[in-house]
Amino acid sequence: MKINQISLFAENKPGHISAPARLLAQEGIDIRALFLADSQHFGIVRMIVSDWQKAAAVFEAHGFVVKVTEVLAVEVPDHPGGLADVLGALDGSGINIEYMYAFPYPRGDQAILIFRFADPDAAIAQLQTAGINLLASDELLK
Amino acid sequence: MKMNAILETSAADCHPASVRDYTPLPELRALQLQRVQAVVARAWDHVELFRSRMDERGLVPEDIHSLDDIAKLPFTVKSDLRDTYPFGLFASPMKDVVRLHVSSGTTGKPIVVAYTSDDVSVWTSVIVRCLAGCGLHRGDILQNAYGYGLFTGGLGAHYGAEALGATVVPTSGGNADRQIMLLKDFGVTAICCTPTYFLHLIDRAAELGVDLKQLPLRAGVFGAEPWTESMRRHIENKSSIEAFDIYGLSEIIGPGVACECRRHQGLHIFEDHFYPEIIDPDTGEALPEGTEGELVLTTLSKHAMPMIRYRTRDITMLLPDRCQCGRTLRRMGRIGRRSDDMLIIRGVNVFPSQVESALLQIEGTLPNYQIVLTREQGLDQMEVRVEVTPHMFNDQIGALQGLQARIQSALDHVLGIRVQVALVEAYSLERSQGKAKRVIDRRTS
Numbered sequence: 001m002k003i004n005q006i007s008l009f010a011e012n013k014p015g016h017i018s019a020p021a022r023l024l025a026q027e028g029i030d031i032r033a034l035f036l037a038d039s040q041h042f043g044i045v046r047m048i049v050s051d052w053q054k055a056a057a058v059f060e061a062h063g064f065v066v067k068v069t070e071v072l073a074v075e076v077p078d079h080p081g082g083l084a085d086v087l088g089a090l091d092g093s094g095i096n097i098e099y100m101y102a103f104p105y106p107r108g109d110q111a112i113l114i115f116r117f118a119d120p121d122a123a124i125a126q127l128q129t130a131g132i133n134l135l136a137s138d139e140l141l142k
Numbered sequence: 143m144k145m146n147a148i149l150e151t152s153a154a155d156c157h158p159a160s161v162r163d164y165t166p167l168p169e170l171r172a173l174q175l176q177r178v179q180a181v182v183a184r185a186w187d188h189v190e191l192f193r194s195r196m197d198e199r200g201l202v203p204e205d206i207h208s209l210d211d212i213a214k215l216p217f218t219v220k221s222d223l224r225d226t227y228p229f230g231l232f233a234s235p236m237k238d239v240v241r242l243h244v245s246s247g248t249t250g251k252p253i254v255v256a257y258t259s260d261d262v263s264v265w266t267s268v269i270v271r272c273l274a275g276c277g278l279h280r281g282d283i284l285q286n287a288y289g290y291g292l293f294t295g296g297l298g299a300h301y302g303a304e305a306l307g308a309t310v311v312p313t314s315g316g317n318a319d320r321q322i323m324l325l326k327d328f329g330v331t332a333i334c335c336t337p338t339y340f341l342h343l344i345d346r347a348a349e350l351g352v353d354l355k356q357l358p359l360r361a362g363v364f365g366a367e368p369w370t371e372s373m374r375r376h377i378e379n380k381s382s383i384e385a386f387d388i389y390g391l392s393e394i395i396g397p398g399v400a401c402e403c404r405r406h407q408g409l410h411i412f413e414d415h416f417y418p419e420i421i422d423p424d425t426g427e428a429l430p431e432g433t434e435g436e437l438v439l440t441t442l443s444k445h446a447m448p449m450i451r452y453r454t455r456d457i458t459m460l461l462p463d464r465c466q467c468g469r470t471l472r473r474m475g476r477i478g479r480r481s482d483d484m485l486i487i488r489g490v491n492v493f494p495s496q497v498e499s500a501l502l503q504i505e506g507t508l509p510n511y512q513i514v515l516t517r518e519q520g521l522d523q524m525e526v527r528v529e530v531t532p533h534m535f536n537d538q539i540g541a542l543q544g545l546q547a548r549i550q551s552a553l554d555h556v557l558g559i560r561v562q563v564a565l566v567e568a569y570s571l572e573r574s575q576g577k578a579k580r581v582i583d584r585r586t587s
């Protein structure tokens with residue numbers, strides 16, 4: 001259920017996002033999701049890619065500071081209140097969301113939410129109990 | 143002087159060249175006097191600038207009767223080398239010069255230094271003594287990551303290491319991944335480079351999953367830029383090597399003017415070839431042992447380019463007492479700063495080494511930094527750029543902002559002025575010959 005996400009440190013300057021994207025394209029690695037978290041002066045590029053091990057090696061070889069973190073991908077149920085169901089499953093559970101972002105599902109209209117939890121195992125148990133569908137990395141990368 | 147000094151290496155089991163490190167003082171002083179008289183006569187005969195300065199003072203070489211008389215001689219400063227570019231300070235005809243090195247200047251013309259074949263031999267012998275003093279010997283595999291070429295570091299260390307009998311791996315600077323591969327595959331036991339570059343290797347090795355502590359590497363001989371005790375602790379903790387400070391400058395000979403022994407209590411100056419003085423940088427007056435001031439060096443054996451009372455701009459002191467290692471050679475304190483390093487920011491004196499110390503206080507940070515000075519509406523602004531390393535990186539914005547705030551508060555505390563902190567990408571700060579460019583001053587006065 002856990003998905004390996006690649007994070008890079010980037011200064012907030014023009015071109016600092018396109019360089020990593022270009023590198024992956026050269027290596028034939030697909031970017032499934034890309035999200036930029038930024039502050040005033042610097043940013044963190046978070047990516048889910050088709051081959052995270054190769055991507056991490058490529059980035060390191062090019063002098064990037066790379067971190068691999070485990071995230072969960074949650075399919076937002078395709079019915080009214082779907083998102084509320086997901087968040088409701090976590091409410092009051094004491095499970096901390098460190099951050100989240102969304103991207104559109106490749107085969108359909110609904111979104112996929114990527115969550116970074118302080119304790120991913122507890123989160124998996126909690127979400128599964130609530131009947132929330134977690135995507136495995138092969139499903140996500142299909 | 144108590145006689146309980148322990149000889150860590152008896153003169154018999156170190157390299158023969160090291161025997162000179164234990165010359166009895168009366169013999170050493172007599173040798174220095176004889177050599178200084180010869181070098182002054184040589185410079186007076188062959189170097190016009192030196193002779194004219196002697197004339198202005200009404201001095202002739204015969205006026206040097208004792209080592210104290212050296213204080214009467216005129217100083218030589220870096221701009222003299224630029225002003226006489228390229229060959230104006232040479233005391234040997236080109237047919238006797240076997241090597242030229244060039245050091246790049248930040249402004250204007252570079253400086254050129256020359257060596258006769260005897261000069262190269264002296265240079266080689268002092269490096270042998272440096273490395274032997276660091277406990278290295280035949281059988282050691284030494285990776286020399288100082289830049290080869292116009293810079294004196296690479297070739298200087300190379301000749302000395304070969305003469306010592308070590309196996310030299312001449313990697314020169316750059317290509318960290320290959321450096322680490324060779325360290326590992328060859329079972330390298332010692333490395334020479336700038337401390338900044340070694341920090342980079344520590345960092346890169348961790349990224350590559352190579353544990354430097356598990357390698358045979360046991361000694362690092364680091365120089366060509368000032369570095370601090372806290373940086374030594376950091377290096378030694380991360381790599382389990384013994385880190386030695388080596389000192390030198392191209393104008394005098396290159397690396398090998400002075401080096402630490404295994405006591406790590408100051409750097410022994412190879413006084414049979416280099417005569418040290420400490421002066422007040424403002425008045426030029428000689429200062430006593432144990433007092434901090436500017437280091438002034440006179441080369442005692444250089445032929446091609448003798449330097450008389452060269453003002454190094456490096457701030458240090460001559461240490462009183464003899465070293466526990468038994469060497470008779472005097473020691474100088476580690477160079478923490480250069481007199482021209484001092485920055486005055488909003489009236490406050492700031493040294494780059496203070497920034498380094500502040501950064502090393504914060505867990506996980508490496509002192510890969512650069513100071514950028516600007517002036518806005520008449521006020522000096524100081525920004526400290528710090529490279530984000532894998533140890534520092536966390537993929538949450540809040541954690542990085544917290545790190546930024548901790549660096550900020552450590553710097554405010556150490557420097558006593560408000561500075562801006564910017565986190566920048568790894569390897570993005572400018573480096574040259576492995577030396578980090580620490581200060582960019584964009585203030586226009």
Ligand SMILES: [Zn+2]
Binds near residue numbers: 403404405466468
């Ligand atoms: Zn000693």
